[in-house]
Amino acid sequence: MIEVEHLTKNYGLVTAIRDVSFSVAAGQIVGFLGPNGAGKSTAMRILACFMPASSGTARVAGHDVFRESMEVRRRIGYLPESVPLYTDMRVAPYLDFVAEVKGVPRAERRRKVADVMDRCLVAEVQNRLIGKLSKGYRQRVGLAQAIVSDPEVLILDEPTIGLDPKQITEIRSLIKSLAGQHTVILSTHILPEVSILCDAVIIINKGAIVAQGPIEALVEQFFPTARVEVEIVGPPPAVRDRIRAIPGVLSVQDQAGTNGDGRYVVEAARGRDVRAEIFQMAAQQRWDLLELKRVGMTLEEVFIRVVAGEEAAAGEAGENPRS
């Protein structure tokens, strides 16, 4: 549905995105992930036909965003990060205006606007001025204007930013309900959001894609091991040797931030659960086993490894990539 090839965008001397290529299949929800200023918004603005790329091509539903811009614009719904709305308009007339501009026939307009207001939970504020609405309502009105014409592709830039937890849940379930009939590409820097919503993820850092694919595949790619954390009271060298002796164990290390006070991280081959053996071993040695838990690798760790790895490689001081 979306095909992007070698997309580059320069603002004067600054390169916002560099040689970005990816594709999104119809009906998928794809997360665009990256620290602030990584180039997410730039990529989305190009896809939404707001500005052209410096080089490379992008196609939506087979149409080039630059040469067949009108065809693309008919098929997309776009929500920019700042959620720009006409503050002097009321909600229902605003959505009616958007539907009309997007070419929804007059006969269906009233029904579609009413329908989209129900779906986005803004029906109760339909006669209020948009400028007087709370941030949460505004965000939902923004989402409503994106989906009012039932576009094939939705481009949502940070759709849940600045919302309270309850509103975030509501917006997420709304986006989730769009999957299947719509292709959604959404950007965020909130990692759990991607795990909850998306089928696949594209991680972008400093204008370039550093990892992409389905979430499980990425986790597997970056963490090919199963990890267990243990806390055992016993002489550390002996404990380490005993654990290392268990078949399948690849490495044993002190947990980060501790200095040999009995907490270890055990890496084993993927799919191998060594917890029972560690327990047996500790029981045999009559060491006290205080804690034993399997650590699931999350997207967050992939992200940190990918982005921090990039930064370390670039020899830069670590600014927290999650902030």
Next chain:
Amino acid sequence: MRIWPIFKKELRLYFTSPVAWVVFTIFLLIGGYFFYSIFAFFTLASMQSAMNPAMGRDLNVTDSVMRPLFSNISVILLLLLPLVTMRLFAEERRSGTIELLLTYPVRDGAVLAGKYLSALALYAIMIGLTVLYPGIVMYFARLEWGPVLTGYLGLLLMGATFIAVGVFASSLTENQIVASITTFGVLLIFWILGWSADYAGGTTGKVLQFLSILEHNESFAKGVLDTKDILYYLNFTVLALFLTLRSLEARRWKG
């Protein structure tokens, strides 16, 4: 071309925000004051000429009330219209709504046409309200409708030009004050060009006179329809709108 929805939205925004109401109020207040003082002066002049018939021969209500009124109204327009047009693009750029507008399936030309026509419609309503003044004159005296109609046509054409310049200035900046001052400045320059025509003399004088935005309005109020004047305003308008379209497109290239 989806001009209609844009036109409706812009006109609605003029009236849901206080802009239209404030502009109408100020315009009618000052216009009404001008009308009153011109009409009162004319009344005085007619009473004096009742005692002096020779003076009364040249007394003509259309010439002495409507012509100065039209010329005074054009001064108010010079001050007010830049404030009407300044928001059209600048506000959308400042608030970021242009990002959505320009990703909807409408061409730049349709956006421009919708915005331009909405300001023109607001202006037409505004000068439509002043029909009250010739109405009052007609109640007391015999008015020649020809020059009044051409006078209104002149106002409409001149206003169309002012609005086109204003739309262009608004498309250049995201600051509404900059847009309005630019519009006002450009219009004022074209306004005062004619003043130096007299002493410049020769070809230069003729050119200056021809460029003057005010000069071309005078024949309308006299009841003269000259293609030269009509073409001047139309050309000016088309040029300004063309430049606006270019400036909208340039934004896409610059990103």
